[in-house]
Amino acid sequence: MQRAAMLAALALALLLQSALTSALESNTVRAAADEPIWGYQCVKERCERVLVHDAEGRARAVQALSVCKLTCGTSANLWPRPRHLHTSKTLDWVNYSSINVETRGDDGSDYRNHRGGSLLQQASELFREQQMRKATIKDGTPLVKTGGKTLEVTVSLRDPGRHQLTLNTDEGYELFVKIMSDGRINTTIIADNFFGARHALETLNQLIVLDDLEKQLRLPREVTIRDSPAFPYRGVLLDTSRNFVSVDAIKRTLDAMAASKLNTFHWHITDSHSFPFVSQSFPKFHLYGAYTPAEVYTPTEVVDVVAYGRVRGVRVLPELDAPAHVGEGWQWVGDNATVCVKAEPWQKYCVEPPCGQLNPTVDKVYDLLGGLYHDMLSLFKPDMFHMGGDEVNFNCWNNTDSIVEWMVKKNLSGRQEDDFRMVWDHFQKRAYEKLVEANHGHELPVVIWTSGLTAPGKVDRYLDPKKYIIQIWTKGDDPLIKELAEKKYRLIFSNYEALYFDCGFGAWVGEGNNWCSPYIGWQKVYDNDLKKLLRNLGVEPDQTSVLGAEATLWTEQADSHSVDGRLWPRAAAMAERLWSDPVTGWQAAEYRMVSHRERLVKLGVQADSLQPQWCHQNEGYCYLSHNIQGEH
Secondary structure (H helix, E strand, O other), rough: OHHHHHHHHEEEHHHHHHHHHHHHHHHHHHHHHHHOOOOEEEEEEEEEEEEEEOOOEEEEEOOOOOHHHHHHHOOOOOOOOOEEEOOOOEEEEEEEEEEEEEOOOOOEEEEEHHHHHHHHHHHHHHHHHHHHHHHHHHHOEOOOOOOOOOEEEEEOOOHHHOOOOOOOOOOOOEEEEEEEEOOOOOEEEEEEOOOHHHHHHHHHHHHHHEEEEOOOOEEEEEEEEEEEOOOOOOEEEEEEOOOOOOOOHHHHHHHHHHHOOOOOOEEEOOOOOOOOOOOOOOOOHHHHOOOOOOOEEEEHHHHHHHHHHHOOOHHHEOOOOOOEEEEEEEEOOOOOEEEOOOOOHHHOOOOOOEEEEOOOOHHHHHHHHHHHHHHHHHHHOOOOOOEEEEOOHHHHHHHHHHHHHHHHHHHOOOOOOOHHHHHHHHHHHHHHHHHHHHHHOOOOOOOOOOOOHHHHOOOHHHHOOOEEEEEEOOOOOOHHHHHHHHHOOOOEEEOHHEEOOOOOOOOOOOOEOOOOOOOOOOHHHHHOOOHHHHHHOOOOOOOOOOEEEEEOOOOOOOOOHHHHHOOOOOHHHHHHHHHHHOOOHHHHHHHHHHHHHHHHHHOOOOOOOOOHHHHHHOOOOOOOOOOOOOOO
């Protein structure tokens, strides 16, 4: 009995000692968590991770990683890199709750009285919200201390009335930061219009970083930036027909585009697979063509997406692809308006199932197109329009009796490729007339894909270079590009070997990999130099021949859950190519690219990871050769 009591007492003592040890260890861990172990120092223009204290316990002069990346090197960790940039290495503490954006003109006029000024007001609110998100609560703990200097932002616009982006819009800006005598941080933004000012606010947003060592928002004490894009068209195409993509996913794409200074969201909204666009003129299209009643884009949602993009400096460009790539949604029309719909074997009638094309000989087709154009123009209010026009299958038309009979009446009985191009030309001219009519009689720039209508030696028979912009999806060394440039067509590059982001995955028809494999890494996207492509073809590029480029995501194998990772951060690599037109390759941009991916993730974009996080924290150690980049 006595022995049992002694054992019980010993067990209790051991239990108390264990609890005390656990408590001490917990307090030690908690105390250690409050004190940083690692910091960063700038060594040869890269951020080296070092212990905060040396072996003797002496404190080192270290910075937070965000601060080091901001001050180390010549690019201030900005993406895309500004064309002219100077920032001081000395930073100031910004009071996140005292940020004022003044949008009145020098003459005292209120920009809010102008539509461009109203957009600026909304963009200013968004800028303030971004700083609050950097500074506010995480897991119940404030990220920054209260205090710091007031940030005064003054925006001056030469054209406050401009509210729509066009191919001729000046998107340049000047940005200056300096400390006032009363201690306030003064930032001046000068731009021609809202769109340039919005880009300046994005740059300023990237210059304000969270210092997790000092618990402050920090901004360089002096900044001088003069910046403008190298190309006026900087786009992302998203296909929402093959798989439905939610409005929330579309808005995340617009957020990422704004952070990267891309300016055109090309909405491939319908195709042969589904018709999710809700037409007010012909509501049966979506009733017959949507995957489900819930997977549609209502007029209210379209207007919302357009407004959301515009505040972020992004035009939303609609595409109604025709005369091919139609099918689902058209079943109610009748009158033989569509042909080859779900034709089998599909390989004879289209490039992928399901097949379907419009019948250019049926008048009702043009009445329907006119109504759809009217609906899209009234909702999107675009400055340009995409008419699609790719992958027309002549064999489909050749096996349609009514089309062949019509061709005979038009003396096109040879049924050769040029005869079918004449049929296509008939369609294109009538469709274009309906587009102009829907736009109240006013012409607007039209984009069309490279296709059989743009075949070598044929294109200028059918397409007026003053009216049509050609979007290139073939490879960047296609000799057709030279012909198009020499014939003064304006070009948008989506050369598939660098800018088709659906490449490199498993085939969805059959087995193996899909047709355009392999996967395209961000490095190849970054080095897709448009001017170099033209020079390699023997053409000297000028300011009008190349409008820019567009990354594309066709969604046979992507939807709302995977769009972010397929597009980002690779589309951002293209963004710097189009904005900065760098003379160096991807190696010089790698550190900043990895950082920009982290920036996108903090925006809520599920961007693919490029490297282990260790590489982000240990610059210069993740490389294939000893040619380590310096500038970042």
